[in-house]
Amino acid sequence: MTSPAVPTPDHRFLRALRREPVDMTPIWIMRQAGRYLPEYRATRARAGSFLALAQTPELACEVTLQPLARFALDAAILFSDILTIPDAMGLGLHFVDGEGPKLRHPLRSAADIEKLGVPDPETDLRYVMDAVRLIRRELHERAPLIGFSGSPWTLACYMIEGEGSSSFSRAKALALDDPMLMHRLLDTIAQSVASYLAAQAAAGAQALMVFDTWGGLLAPAQFREFSLRHLAAIVTKLKADPATRDVPLILFSKGANGHLEALADTGCNALGVDWTIAIGDARARVGDRVALQGNLDPAVLAASPDAIRAEARAVLDGFGAHPGHVFNLGHGITPDIDPTNVAVLVDAVHEFSRTRGLLARS
Amino acid sequence: MTSPAVPTPDHRFLRALRREPVDMTPIWIMRQAGRYLPEYRATRARAGSFLALAQTPELACEVTLQPLARFALDAAILFSDILTIPDAMGLGLHFVDGEGPKLRHPLRSAADIEKLGVPDPETDLRYVMDAVRLIRRELHERAPLIGFSGSPWTLACYMIEGEGSSSFSRAKALALDDPMLMHRLLDTIAQSVASYLAAQAAAGAQALMVFDTWGGLLAPAQFREFSLRHLAAIVTKLKADPATRDVPLILFSKGANGHLEALADTGCNALGVDWTIAIGDARARVGDRVALQGNLDPAVLAASPDAIRAEARAVLDGFGAHPGHVFNLGHGITPDIDPTNVAVLVDAVHEFSRTRGLLARS
Numbered sequence: 001m002t003s004p005a006v007p008t009p010d011h012r013f014l015r016a017l018r019r020e021p022v023d024m025t026p027i028w029i030m031r032q033a034g035r036y037l038p039e040y041r042a043t044r045a046r047a048g049s050f051l052a053l054a055q056t057p058e059l060a061c062e063v064t065l066q067p068l069a070r071f072a073l074d075a076a077i078l079f080s081d082i083l084t085i086p087d088a089m090g091l092g093l094h095f096v097d098g099e100g101p102k103l104r105h106p107l108r109s110a111a112d113i114e115k116l117g118v119p120d121p122e123t124d125l126r127y128v129m130d131a132v133r134l135i136r137r138e139l140h141e142r143a144p145l146i147g148f149s150g151s152p153w154t155l156a157c158y159m160i161e162g163e164g165s166s167s168f169s170r171a172k173a174l175a176l177d178d179p180m181l182m183h184r185l186l187d188t189i190a191q192s193v194a195s196y197l198a199a200q201a202a203a204g205a206q207a208l209m210v211f212d213t214w215g216g217l218l219a220p221a222q223f224r225e226f227s228l229r230h231l232a233a234i235v236t237k238l239k240a241d242p243a244t245r246d247v248p249l250i251l252f253s254k255g256a257n258g259h260l261e262a263l264a265d266t267g268c269n270a271l272g273v274d275w276t277i278a279i280g281d282a283r284a285r286v287g288d289r290v291a292l293q294g295n296l297d298p299a300v301l302a303a304s305p306d307a308i309r310a311e312a313r314a315v316l317d318g319f320g321a322h323p324g325h326v327f328n329l330g331h332g333i334t335p336d337i338d339p340t341n342v343a344v345l346v347d348a349v350h351e352f353s354r355t356r357g358l359l360a361r362s
Numbered sequence: 363m364t365s366p367a368v369p370t371p372d373h374r375f376l377r378a379l380r381r382e383p384v385d386m387t388p389i390w391i392m393r394q395a396g397r398y399l400p401e402y403r404a405t406r407a408r409a410g411s412f413l414a415l416a417q418t419p420e421l422a423c424e425v426t427l428q429p430l431a432r433f434a435l436d437a438a439i440l441f442s443d444i445l446t447i448p449d450a451m452g453l454g455l456h457f458v459d460g461e462g463p464k465l466r467h468p469l470r471s472a473a474d475i476e477k478l479g480v481p482d483p484e485t486d487l488r489y490v491m492d493a494v495r496l497i498r499r500e501l502h503e504r505a506p507l508i509g510f511s512g513s514p515w516t517l518a519c520y521m522i523e524g525e526g527s528s529s530f531s532r533a534k535a536l537a538l539d540d541p542m543l544m545h546r547l548l549d550t551i552a553q554s555v556a557s558y559l560a561a562q563a564a565a566g567a568q569a570l571m572v573f574d575t576w577g578g579l580l581a582p583a584q585f586r587e588f589s590l591r592h593l594a595a596i597v598t599k600l601k602a603d604p605a606t607r608d609v610p611l612i613l614f615s616k617g618a619n620g621h622l623e624a625l626a627d628t629g630c631n632a633l634g635v636d637w638t639i640a641i642g643d644a645r646a647r648v649g650d651r652v653a654l655q656g657n658l659d660p661a662v663l664a665a666s667p668d669a670i671r672a673e674a675r676a677v678l679d680g681f682g683a684h685p686g687h688v689f690n691l692g693h694g695i696t697p698d699i700d701p702t703n704v705a706v707l708v709d710a711v712h713e714f715s716r717t718r719g720l721l722a723r724s
Contacts, residue, residue, distance in 0.1 A: 166696075167660060167661050167664075167696050168661065169660070169661035169663075169664035169696065169698060170664065172659065172661035172662070172664065172665070173661065173662075173664040173665040173666075173669070176662065176665040176666075176669040176672075176673065177665050177666045177669050216638065217638075218638075218659075219637045219638065219640075219659045219692075220638070220639065220640045220643075221640070221676070222659075255617075255638065256638075257620065258619065258638065258639055258643075275581045276578065276579075276580075276581065276582070276617065276618075276620065277582065277620055278581075278582045278583070281582075281620075297534065297580075297581045297584075298529060298531070299529050299530065299531035299534035299535065300534070300535075300538065301531075302529075302531035302532065302534065302535040303534070303535040303538040303539050304535075304538075304539045307535070307538040307539050310538075311538065314583070330581075334528075334529050334531065336531060
């Protein structure tokens with residue numbers, strides 16, 4: 001743990017999201033509190049189940065902080081599940097070992113959709129808010145805390161299918177066959193996401209991120225209608241509210257590189273970028289409108305330290321001497337990665353970006 | 363079965379690949395001989411295993427022809443597995459029920475790679491060549507026959523990992539840590555693919571397709587080095603040989619829409635296009651260099667007939683009144699699809715494209 005405590009508004013992570021000059025490029029890693037860490041696996045075993053881990057604030061806090069004790073990471077991210085909102089809506093989140101999350105009561109009719117309400121975060125999702133408050137306190141301003149939610153489209157996919165899918169054909173068929181009903185569902189989810197993120201900010205989250213994990217599976221016209229439109233509604237709502245206006249907001253539509261300009265136009269502060277586009281090309285397309293967060297191929301962490309350093313430098317060089325870069329992987333870290341390699345990456349990003357000089361970045 | 367027998371060189375599928383005027387837009391469907399068809403499942407059950415089905419020419423012929431007996435499809439595609447070449451190299455292809463294909467002897471060392479030879483198609487892959495000959499004969503010129511292979515990168519991924527993977531981090535790590543060795547492997551595979559495709563053409567295949575299923579998982583620089591370069595070598599070899607020069611060659615790098623121009627520059631005749639880009643945008647980028655094959659979202663087939671017709675028309679309109687469109691899905695048809703909906707799609711594509719008029723397309 002090498003980073004000194006600084007007043008978090010001046011932390012390089014938040015400065016980079018605001019596209020202000022930084023002393024070195026900040027880095028955090030999607031799924032940094034995860035199975036590649038033995039201490040995570042130990043806490044997970046102690047919790048008894050993934051759900052107990054995610055729903056017990058003390059345990060969620062413990063695993064959130066674990067990677068920051070090992071690596072000089074520039075942000076913590078709330079440990080939670082992406083399906084907290086559908087669970088709070090009564091769909092019955094549960095996990096089957098070796099498979100992904102499942103919902104006991106997937107949406108099967110218009111009536112199922114029409115009866116959905118917007119959860120109240122402080123009552124229906126109290127365990128999340130308690131976790132945010134606890135983590136923020138335990139961080140002692142060492143690094144900013146990121147709150148997050150799944151996107152409306154991504155949550156709708158799970159709510160309709162009841163589980164992950166390679167095609168989400170049931171959700172897509174509903175969107176094509178009854179777009180009004182699909183928008184009704186997406187509107188309800190978007191309101192819930194906005195309220196959930198605002199509550200996380202009120203509880204102490206200093207940046208917010210929306211994971212549109214399945215947006216990239218949509219054809220372009222459907223992406224604009226069923227994903228982008230509802231992401232934009234969330235941005236508009238959070239940016240209109242004085243309580244959340246200044247909290248940096250990151251959108252990440254994985255696999256949706258064809259839509260970076262449109263995502264930047266929503267008024268968010270930053271975009272997550274996966275590794276299938278050169279980050280310099282992404283930056284050229286969005287210009288100075290947003291910061292970018294990314295985009296090393298997660299598989300690079302399976303290679304040698306020399307290769308990790310070379311590829312990290314290639315991403316930094318690709319972004320160039322501009323403000324507004326938060327280094328990250330292009331997707332979550334996988335369980336097979338040796339934690340030693342994460343240290344190599346974090347230190348390389350800091351070292352290369354620092355030695356390239358402050359002036360070029362200010 | 364509505365299409366009349368025509369001399370296949372003049373068949374609309376081959377004409378479209380050559381970017382010549384057609385009477386209506388040809389259509390075939392990736393994985394058209396597959397689990398969504400009850401008659402396929404019956405033959406598969408009779409065969410006892412997927413491998414027996416793929417390796418018995420009479421059964422492979424039977425399932426290849428099944429979808430053409432139901433739908434007015436404009437091409438047949440050889441029923442075979444993507445891993446025939448690694449199997450012929452001695453890696454031991456097998457299947458575990460409910461999981462994908464696996465290799466008993468994945469590549470685990472430089473020595474494993476160095477001892478690989480280029481299979482002789484007529485001896486080591488005789489069952490494929492026999493299937494091609496039989497299918498071609500049984501087609502009676504009703505529709506052209508497509509031969510195919512996996513791409514060097516895609517086959518290398520399987521050969522290194524031993525099975526499918528969401529990250530292929532072992533293959534990617536080898537590419538980063540020992541690029542010379544990786545290129546040696548890819549060179550051997552590329553030679554094998556070129557020889558395999560040439561042998562399929564000699565046995566009667568009238569068009570050839572390379573499936574680069576995992577190319578889109580590579581970062582851009584790695585895609586160019588480890589996928590594109592070896593695809594280009596295959597195209598160069600086939601186009602330099604008088605025996606294969608005039609056989610239309612289709613490249614399909616799924617998820618690699620950032621590289622369409624570079625793929626078109628290889629000298630292939632057509633590109634497969636997945637559904638995450640508007641086909642009009644794809645056409646604008648590649649211009650008149652290649653035909654395009656695609657690109658309806660496979661999930662559309664789970665929607666209502668009206669939605670299928672509307673989305674099919676949107677793809678046709680998106681491509682516009684240019685020569686060089688082969689209609690297809692953007693990825694393989696999934697097992698959950700009702701065959702009735704395939705008939706709706708095939709007929710809609712023919713009807714809409716025909717009624718739009720010949721003049722606009724010539």
